[in-house]
Amino acid sequence: MPEAPSDATRIAAGARDRVRFEEEALALSEQVYRVARHVASSREDAEELVQETYARAFRSWRSYQPGTNLRAWLLRILTNLNIDRGRRAQRTPPMQGLEANDYFLYDRLAESDGGLSDEEKVVERLSQDDIVTALSAVPHDFRDVIVLVDIGDFSYQDAAQILDIPIGTVMSRLHRGRRILKRELAESVLEEGT
């Protein structure tokens, strides 16, 4: 019968698992930051949020189940911390003036460009600043979903788990959120044009 592992062996194995966990988590930090940068209200907030996330993750590494999605696990911590910090804007304002269709932005841009131009060129009329500003103007509940799915490449299912909301809510927020984003973009372009 094999001998039970000694305490020293067990501690060594535990330390090895922890080190591996920390290394895997750190390897994901760029991706975690990318999401944090756009769910938090500022760059400073994002940096603090990422640090708090990692501090908590390192403390509670044992509650992570190896083999499951570590990136989703980290972002679950991050979004919970973000809510706890109370740094979120108040609930979503009413959706006044939400455009009735999805082609709105293209139509506005193409129209102000004299009509028949190449789609990719039309997109390039938007500056990086336009996009950053428009995204930050999208209310939190909607922005979180856009950032996770469209920027973080999470599936609807993962986004639902991270935010602890039903998948149907992910889909409807994504749908509305993208429209709000396009409305904001259209507004910034129209302002520049005047």
Next chain:
Amino acid sequence: MMGHAHDPCAHCEEMMQPYLDHILNEEEMREAEMHLDQCEWCRRRYRFEESLRVYVRQAIREPMPAELKQKLAALRIPLD
């Protein structure tokens, strides 16, 4: 198609987001593609939306500050 018998472009517009998210079923996908094949108006708008998504991702990409990376590494729990 039900509810949109008179305006195939309105129906096509409704399918745009699910189409680009790859969540249409096969039949809906065929239907969208059939319409896009014949309708340049919708096709331009689909292409625009696709480019917009790519463009948004590129525009907001911001590298992580190097100091932050170091700060995170420093949060690791030291070995006993």
